[in-house]
Amino acid sequence: MPADQVSAVERVRPPEDGDERATLTGMLDFLRDTVVHKVAGLTDEQAFSRPVPASELTPAGLVKHLTAIERFWFAIDFAGSDTEWPWTEDDPHGNFPLSPDDTLAAIVAAYRAECARSRQIVAGAALEDIAQGEDMTFNLRYALTHLIEETSRHAGHLDLLRESIDGTAGE
Template identity: 40%
Template sequence: MPSGTSLLGLLNHLIAVENVTFLGEKVTDWQATFQPAPRDSVADVVARYRATVDSANTVLDACTDLGAPLPRPGRSGPSPSVRWALTHMIEETGRHAGHADILRELIDGTTGR
């Protein structure tokens, strides 16, 4: 891809989105989140994604009101609602799953159903 988009890069980006949305981290260069480190293996990025989702789920397990502000440790200012954060994460994951489908088709011709 001319843009440098890769399957590993998409997953690396989703790690950043989970971290920012649910764990209070900050990102200053979103474009850079699409580039895994050169030393990152597929297993490394997948393990990091799973660990990040587990951490985000721990935060969400404590949220009983979808309309309440999402707790975001280390962040100041207004927080989005839990509902907004979940919807945003579903949207973000769905968007990039579509990108992954296109990349997969370009690699080996396989198409999703």
């Protein structure tokens, strides 16, 4: 595989008999790895393509969006850290824009780094802890559940896009 392509990662299924924290964090990590798995092996041309004519979604755009979602929910809203805002004034709601200098490998590396930061934030908090961001009232349990839902939904989008691009389906 060329150095500029994304390699598949090993996905570890979450525990089926774990406590609440292990189940929530294990499921989210499994879905995060699924996102990387779905784009592994794609060229930049494929990852930036819009294979479903009625949609503007691209595989690369979805991964970039999920990177911003991780930052927004965990670093900014939950931890209340003074971290760079993930969206521009032109796109304040975090759609799926790509820059001309983006590459899939760089987007996936940023996603994996943001997920690692999120894991660190989550590890240092209790599920009942309330978000520290301005005007935030949700707890960590809610944030984890929301990220499971959002990551799962976009992994489903990636399933459809990937199958449309090269016929790869499943897993």
